[in-house]
């Protein structure tokens with residue numbers, strides 16, 4: 001006989017799907033630990049291998065960074081796991097029928113970091129230095145500050161990218177500080193870029209726990225209200241621009257005022273930059289909204305920003321890509 005349970009629909013052990021990369025495993029392991037501590041539930045990791053992990057073909061040829069998320073979502077829909085942990089910035093803004101983001105845990109540092117040889121910074125890198133990044137946004141931001149740099153399109157996991165600086169193949173790479181922190185590689189950072197001058201990918205530094213619709217209770221204890229408001233605003237900008245996650249767009253949102261873990265009485269602020277690919281031009285829009293003044297503050301704020309950007313010609317300045 002099975003013992004009585006408060007919610008018989010929920011599994012005894014939550015199977016949490018994750019990509020098999022070192023970064024994904026590290027962040028999923030940490031998430032599962034918090035989940036177990038907060039809910040007392042048993043949870044186990046289920047590694048899911050995606051096409052993007054199997055091949056070294058360019059991400060563009062596979063259909064963008066969405067390939068990583070797609071394999072996890074398929075596993076969830078097929079019942080091979082009960083929840084999946086995504087890096088939110090890799091998750092397309094189009095919702096998928098039957099699945100729900102049930103938690104965005106408290107966000108890590110959203111900044112980008114330069115990891116250069118010999119302690120060099122963006123200002124002290126020699127003329128024509130070789131800097132690796134696969135991100136059109138980072139390329140544009142690098143070239144805007146240093147048009148002389150040779151920006152090289154690279155792929156691969158965090159360790160292999162850092163390895164190319166170590167080996168002398170590259171002078172520097174740009175990576176997410178959150179990813180470096182989660183892998184215990186913050187030692188490689190030689191400069192962290194302030195978000196105001198160098199806004200990062202919508203949702204960068206944030207994780208998303210996705211479940212089948214109806215199973216929200218499995219992970220909802222991990223949701224952080226302030227994180228949710230800021231990432232919803234940032235992703236709202238991307239979605240309204242009808243842009244993909246490889247678009248040269250940086251967005252940063254923050255909440256000021258209000259109580260700890262409570263958004264009432266607080267102000268939601270966001271600013272977005274759209275870059276020409278060569279970094280020579282960019283458009284910027286910043287707005288704020290009192291959270292109590294709008295029924296859906298994140299949607300309202302992102303709408304104002306995107307109206308302004310599109311009105312100023314963002315769609316002709318930069319290839320925004322498709323919303324995958």
Ligand SMILES: NCc1[nH]cc(CCC(=O)O)c1CC(=O)O
Pocket residue numbers: 065087088089090174175176177178179180203204205206207
């Ligand atoms: N596109 C790859 C990717 N997706 C999420 C992270 C790091 C974790 C995060 O920023 O949430 C990274 C690596 C990077 O950009 O350096």
